[in-house]
Amino acid sequence: MAETPKGQQTRVKLLDAAQTEFSEHGLAGARVDRIAERSGVNKQRLYAYFGNKESLFSAVMTRVYQHMSQAVPIPTTENGLRAYVGEVFDYHRASGDLVRLLAWEGLHYRDRPIPDEKERETYYVHKTAALSIALGIDDPTAAARVLIALIGLASWPFIVPQQRRLMLGPDGDSEAGWALLRASIVAHGHSVIDNVLEGSV
Incomplete structure (x- = not known):
């Protein structure tokens, strides 16, 4: 019904x-x-x-992942991939729930299976398949390593905001400070992408 x-x-x-x-x-x-x-x-x-409560948490995680994938879809072109790192950064800055929930989930389950394990695996299979197209490679595992690196760069300042604050000081919270951090992360993301495209990874 x-x-x-x-x-x-x-x-x-x-x-x-x-x-x-x-x-x-x-x-x-x-x-x-x-x-x-x-x-x-x-x-x-x-x-x-x-x-x-665990099933409710799982339903919340499904919802925040859906929101993220709609707001920042995984790109299938090189130019789209280069923009992706900054877009993920912007998403987490505007909406911090996903990174906080992922951090809590990791602390709770650690290496144990999560309730929606298969659904989450499928989500990442689709993302790595799209990323493989963007990178022009036929190796989903290599694409997954790139995805981990790019997501890590873009999300880490929001997962551990205390580190960002302690390292960058009060100026880090200014718009100029945020812009410099974003530019640095995007540049490092481009280096990761360039290494793959040049066959170095």
Whole structure:
């Protein structure tokens, strides 16, 4: 049976509240009571929709990944790939939930399988396939290594904002400071791409 409009609204309210709660407290520290209170939906309804806290966290992760892939699709051309690093940087600066949620997820699960493991693998298979086209290579594993490097460059200042603050000081938070950091990260991203295109990686 298809979900009613009211049911869809309830689901969105729960996901909105859960995304905020998980982003602030992680999976272990988040409380279902607070999510219910934030959403204005009773706790029993939350369990009826999502079953348990881990399933709710998984649904939030699916949603933030979908948002990211729509806002910053993986490019399939070299020029698009060169722009990608800056676009990912800009995305995380505007919306920090994804990197915080990924950090919490990593701390919680470490090397253990995550609940939506296969879906996440499929997501990255598609990304590395597109990246292979952009790089003109026929090696998904090599493309995956490049993707890890590019994502790492673009996201690290937001995963560990305290390091950025301590290293760059107060000027790092000015628009000029952010612009310099972005330019540096994009330049390093281009070096990674150039190494692949030149056959050095």
